[in-house]
Amino acid sequence: MTNPELSTTLDRPACERIDAEDPLRDFRDEFILPPDTIYLDGNSLGPRTKGAAERAQEVIEDEWGTGLIRSWNSAGWFDLPATLGEKVAGIVGGGAGSTVVTDTTSINLFKAASAALKMQAADSPDRRVILTQRENFPSDIYMLQGLAKQLGNGYEVRLVDDAEVTAGFPNTMTAEVALVVLTHVNYRTGRLFDMDSTTSAIHAGGALVIWDLCHSAGALEIDLAGSGADMAIGCTYKFLNGGPGSPAFIWVSEALQNRFTQPLSGWWGHAKPFEMSPDYAPAEGIRRYLTGTQGIISMSVAELGLDIFNRVDMSAVRTKSLQLSDLFIDLVESRLADHPVEIVTPREHSHRGSQVSITHPEGFAIMSALIERGIIGDYREPEVLRFGLTPLYIGFTEVWDTVEALRDILDDRTWDAPQHKVRGAVT
Structure with missing residues (x-):
């Protein structure tokens, strides 16, 4: 011990x-936390942070109620995805300008996987296989299966056992593999996978990797940038204590940020959203990973959970x-x-x-x-x-x-x- x-x-x-x-x-x-309660489910939903109700009330009564539409500027609403993203980046070792808080984990996975496969199609068009763990959280598998079906043209999802991942993909990392999507911690068993060695094995096989950090962000030390990872996704409502259904995050390595093609090209990811151009032009860097208007109340409450980690x-x-x-x-x-x-x-x-x-x-x-x-x-x-x-x-x-x-x-x-x-x- x-x-x-x-x-x-x-x-x-x-x-x-x-x-x-x-x-x-x-x-x-x-x-x-309620009195006389032992709460051992923070890996599924973190408890309420002190001040969460007051912060929600402040947003509703003051920023929305009094500031009205002016609060997009005066209360910093427009910049919240990037503001919170910087705080998440500090927790997951992402580096400045690497992360935004937005959408759900499943939606962010769709965006990241779609972009990764498009990059691979440009460089290695014969790579059309997506690998993921058989025991990955089911929503991840479902999203990948749906994306492969949507793309057609030979794209498929293959499931691998945890032992195969731990061993470095000796049997499954073939020349067909374009992308590997892995959960950092197995949601059922709590098994942790080594990010550095696994990422290296995937890159040696010519594939890109997306890490799902839902069950590790806020629970252990993570160094996304140092590991050489390509992309990562995760939620803020488990160990990060953002509240039920609080927004997720997406991280992309600096090398890939401006190669990322947004499959959900909404106006918040536009280079100049308020020009109201009829043609989409992606923003430079991390803002291109945004899609539509953000949920400000839930984001504002989630920030309290993230702020705790500034002192941890x-x-x-x-x-x-x-x-x-x-x-x-x-x-x-x-x-x-x-x-x-x-x-x-x-x-x-x-x-x-x-x-x-x-x-x-x-x-x-x-x-x-x-x-x-x-x-x-x-x-x-x-x-x-x-x-x-x-x-x-x-x-x-x-x-x-x-x-x-x-x-x-x-x-x-x-x-x-x-x-x-x-x-x-x-x-």
Whole structure:
């Protein structure tokens, strides 16, 4: 384990002592969480940031209500995508002028993949295969399949297993591959892929790469520019705490920015949008990745989450994240050994994101029983219970309490009650 103090020999008071000395403990005050709740689902939706309601009210009452249309200039609305993009770039190692916050992750993937394939068609017209992980988040796969179908003419999506990615694509990086789209952290298992070596392997094979950072931005240190990556996308509502459905981001390397052909050529990406020209001319640099008018209220609220990271030492976040997940894994192995529980998150720090995922045949019902106790994780098919370990507001005591609650639920078969078998529209 990273810290020899954190072992299965400790008890709850020891966890409390470690929490009291945590250098990140003051960041918990930046979030508003319900009392008597342990929130372990920040890898799906981050909690409300302090001041979010007040900021939304300010935009609605003052900037919109009083400033009206003048606020596009006076309140900086027009520049918000780039303003927030600079803050995201600092979190993901993107460099100045490399990122905009806009649209959704799926839409940004469509834009990036379309542009990448067009670049490849100009340089290597016989490359028409898109590779992505079989366990990529389904929306990414769906968007790529839809794009390939739209393009026709031999374009296709091929799915690869995580082991193939980790090995550097020894069997699948053929001369047909134009583009590889990878999730940095597997949303189900929490497996982290090495960005530097994987990007190098893809480039050696003649393909471009797009990284999906939804489950890593704000959770660990990222160096997009240093890795040599081509493009990246991600959301702001998970570890970045932007709010439900808050806008996503897109990053493009400096070398490719002005080669990017916008497939959704809306007026916000125009070089001179207010000339109202009937002909599209793309803006120079990062603004060409915009499409239409932006959602100002959600963007303004999302900025609060991004601002927290201006004051966060990401190396400290990563260290605590690994310590929390080490403790979680050790406690599950030692205290739930009598039950059919399997840890599917890698033990190796270099392959682990900021979550722990375990499987059990009754995973959905167990998570339902856990949520009833005020401990909120989530469930993913098949049989996976996910626990997001967000170091800014989760401590070691909460990890202890979560595993103890799991032990009670499994020992007493609390999960077997009828109400825990009923599924809502969202699981």
